[in-house]
Amino acid sequence: MSAPRNLLTKMLVVTLFVATLSLKPAQVSGQEGIVVESPGVAVDFGRSITFTAKVTASSSIQQVSLLFREVNEEVTRVETLQPAGDGSVSFVYDASLNVIRPFSWVVFWFQATLTDGKTYTSDAIKFQYMDDRFPWRQINQANVTINWYAGDDAFGASALDVAGAGLLGMKDFVPISLTDPIDIYIYSNVNDLQDTLLLGGREWAGGHAHAELGVVLVSVPPGSSQFIEMETKIPHELAHVMLFRALGDQYDRQPAWLIEGIASMVELYANPDYARALEIASENDTLIPFLDLCASFPADSGSAFLAYAQSQSFVTYIRDSFGTSGLARLTSAYSEGFSCELGATQALGTPLSQLDQRWRETVLGQNVGGVAMRNLLPFILLLLLVLVVPLWGTIDLLRHRSRNSNG
Ligand SMILES: [Zn+2]
Incomplete structure (x- = not known):
């Protein structure tokens, strides 16, 4: 997914867009004032995109511009071109800049300002930036x-x-x-x-x-x-x-473990290495808490592999326990903006960290209760000591008494 564009850029774009709209009726006329002949585009994938055309008009042309953008983007690039004597124009865009994404659709058009100060706009043309290698x-x-x-x-x-x-x-x-x-x-x-x-x-x-x-x-x-x-x-x-x-x-609001878990669950071939990775991580206590897999997956390939294995197993466990409607409730809770932990509470009645624990117990056979007991052991010993010492004293006292009465 692309990163969210920052707010300032968005505001700038909106302002520019409004400005363009309000200028339009006054300065930009239809295309009838200019003739754009044989507009063309030549793609050399990953290297360059060459736009060409022949722009002519009834009166002389002051300035020609090429405008282009990805179809779904808001930012339009504007390049001022110098027409040749016959009106030919061309512009070579550096495609190695990685701004236009492979396989995206690009729209372009020309604008020409004539000596009377009026600006004319050509029809827009769409093409796909294909990997033509x-x-x-x-x-x-x-x-x-x-x-x-x-x-x-x-x-x-x-x-x-x-x-x-x-x-x-x-x-x-x-x-x-x-x-x-x-x-x-x-x-x-x-x-x-x-x-x-x-x-x-x-x-x-x-x-x-x-x-x-x-x-x-x-x-x-x-x-x-x-x-x-x-x-x-x-x-x-x-x-x-x-x-x-x-x-x-709302797609970007979903936790990574949920999106990748669903996508991995629908794979038609069950990866046998996933089960092995889970087993080893469970034994070595190196499973990744799902709360750490909300924003994104780890960058290193080993941890990422485990993250996929865990997510597939976890989402399958949720589907088996809560049905497909449970999964649907999860995506809608996260769509509503609930946090990673509380989205699960909202949808399934259990916070994510507890679901994680249940999954470890149910699917991986971990004895999380036993682990908890081990952590509590020092406190239990202390408690016993507090309880046993007075009890021992009481028993001792009773023994003395009975010995005395026997005596
Ligand atoms: Zn994926």
């Missing part, structure tokens, strides 16, 4: 499109089947949409995917969902393990997209 092939059904470049036809068909099975499998926990398009891009190796994620200004991951774009990126090498990789990664990332679509702005 690979010869993508496509197969699609309903709203899901699989894009892949390595592997045969059967590879693409298998991925489509897995996506369908994944959606079917998650429909009880996640409201799924079968109309809004989803694009799944399958890279043949982690390095190719990693390059793309880095180009988008993101850190490495085995798979990634640009949830707001409806784009899923995964790496699945064709070969003997392709089905396992598909069954693990595709449903997981699809769940992120569907959760985002269902929760909208």
Whole structure:
């Protein structure tokens, strides 16, 4: 998820937007005053985006500007261009700056100010900033499109089947949409995917969902393990997209353990290493408290792996104990803004830290009661001492008395 934009920037953008609107009727006319011929865009993924056009008008042109932005962004970039004698303009945008995210849609248009001081605006044109480094092939059904470049036809068909099975499998926990398009891009190796994620200004991951774009990126090498990789990664990332679509702005309010737990729970292939990781961490007392997995997951890969294993097991435990309606109550409590600890109280009647303890006892067979007893032991000894010493005194006294009476 992208970080929330700071308030100041947002206010500035809103102010600029209002200013643009109020200027519009006076200075900006329709496009009829100018002619924009053959507007074009050439993408060299990760390196450059070149915008070109030929802008002409009935009277002479004072200034030409190119305006562009990601479709869903509020900030529009404005570049002043110097037209050639025939009206040709071009602008090369440095795509290595990582500002435009891979696979996002970009909209651009031109404005020209003529000698009479009037500004004319061309129609806007939309294009997708595609990763064009690979010869993508496509197969699609309903709203899901699989894009892949390595592997045969059967590879693409298998991925489509897995996506369908994944959606079917998650429909009880996640409201799924079968109309809004989803694009799944399958890279043949982690390095190719990693390059793309880095180009988008993101850190490495085995798979990634640009949830707001409806784009899923995964790496699945064709070969003997392709089905396992598909069954693990595709449903997981699809769940992120569907959760985002269902929760909208409230998606970012959900604890990391809940979102990742649901996404990991809908994986079609149960990772056997998760169970082993849980067992070892439980024995060594190195499980991560769920209160520490609210904001984000650990950065180092070992702890992150354990965080996924724990979250999958924990969310499955919650579903088994409270039903799918319990999970729904959890997401709505967190949507309402309850804290990580108290959202669980609101939804399930038990604070998160106590649920954590019950999960350790029920699923991992930990004797949390026994652990508590061990911690209390010094106090219990003290209590016994306080109680036993007077008792011993009483017994002693009674013994004396009976000896005396016998005597
Ligand atoms: Zn995830």
